């Protein structure tokens with residue numbers, strides 16, 4: 001193994017080039033089965049190495065101090081650039097996740113305060129209501145089949161929860177049904193858009209016309225909702241109201257309808273896939289370990305005593321939080337977070353040429369044996385206070401770190417605690433033999449072929465809300 005300790009006295013060293021691995025080590029494995037490949041590659045090549053994939057070279061970074069360097073101490077030297085980000089901009093415009101420079105700074109300043117944990121008290125009842133409605137449907141599904149795939153169910157649940165928390169009651173059921181297929185189409189089209197973006201305008205792009213239509217329809221619905229809300233005096237506690245009011249205070253710099261459209265759509269897309277996938281992984285690991293699941297159920301029963309969760313309960317659902325944090329460690333939905341080096345740099349004593357594509361691998365850092373004992377084991381107690389103390393600050397970073405850290409961190413953790421608690425109040429998640437979820441690393445790290453579990457209703461443990 002090549003040691004990656006800094007050697008400042010010798011000057012920056014050239015990067016070690018990844019060796020071919022005995023079992024894997026070719027482009028198809030990197031692209032289609034990268035989890036084991038990447039873990040092995042770190043073992044063989046060290047914490048930092050150059051991966052030559054023919055078309056593209058990547059500087060692979062696998063250590064928490066690399067995360068600190070790229071996203072915190074030298075973050076101004078690393079930018080989001082490339083075809084994927086360009087394609088995302090056609091959908092999200094100047095939304096927070098894709099904007100840069102002054103626009104990003106201004107927007108981040110306006111949106112961030114709205115996402116502080118204490119500001120989110122008002123969205124908790126909206127979350128609970130959305131989950132309650134959806135779980136009622138799960139009861140009949142559990143009666144109709146031996147096992148169910150909870151991945152699409154959690155996708156639907158998360159989508160409805162986001163609509164409710166972002167738009168409140170302003171988006172009618174009919175508008176939700178109209179906008180949903182358009183958003184789904186737009187998300188699906190992002191990869192082809194990325195591949196065809198640089199072609200001359202006369203080259204036919206399959207699907208481009210349908211994409212343009214999807215964008216027009218999304219705009220139509222969002223502008224309608226935004227317009228109506230701008231006329232309403234009393235908007236409610238949803239995020240759109242918070243965004244409408246943002247900036248009215250100190251700077252008086254309120255957002256334009258176009259910016260509101262970009263930001264609400266961004267929140268929607270940034271929060272949708274990430275939370276639904278991470279909840280699906282949590283359901284998978286809970287179904288695999290009855291002891292962990294029963295301990296969580298014990299906490300939920302004693303804290304909530306059969307009621308729906310409220311904001312202050314969340315502080316007491318500590319094990320639920322640790323289950324979620326462990327899920328996000330073992331399967332971080334955003335498993336890598338690429339950037340481009342604007343100027344030449346030195347990381348860990350190695351030279352990073354200007355223009356390099358660096359690939360910090362959250363997944364590998366989260367499985368690094370120097371920071372995690374038995375990294376493949378699901379163990380929520382890693383996040384207990386006693387076990388967390390002394391761990392490298394960036395050994396766990398599913399929400400990113402530094403100035404561009406996920407704005408929805410508190411929102412996502414609250415949402416996950418609520419969803420897990422409310423599911424466990426109603427169901428026991430049973431293992432389905434032969435249907436263990438496996439990892440697919442595409443845009444996000446999602447369970448290949450879904451998460452199949454037995455949904456066994458908990459006898460006599462109906463919640464106050466569900467039981468009445």
Ligand code: HEM
Nearest residue numbers: 096097267270271274275278334399400404406407408412
């Ligand atoms: C488990 C759920 C989630 C995970 C794992 C996650 C993860 C991330 C990551 C890794 C980033 C990128 C940080 C970077 O570029 O360095 C990010 C950015 C972002 N996330 Fe999340 N996220 C989650 C949920 C949410 C939710 C629920 C929302 C909003 C409702 C949200 C809104 C955003 C936004 C707006 C950004 C862009 C921030 C910026 O560039 O300034 N995320 N998220």
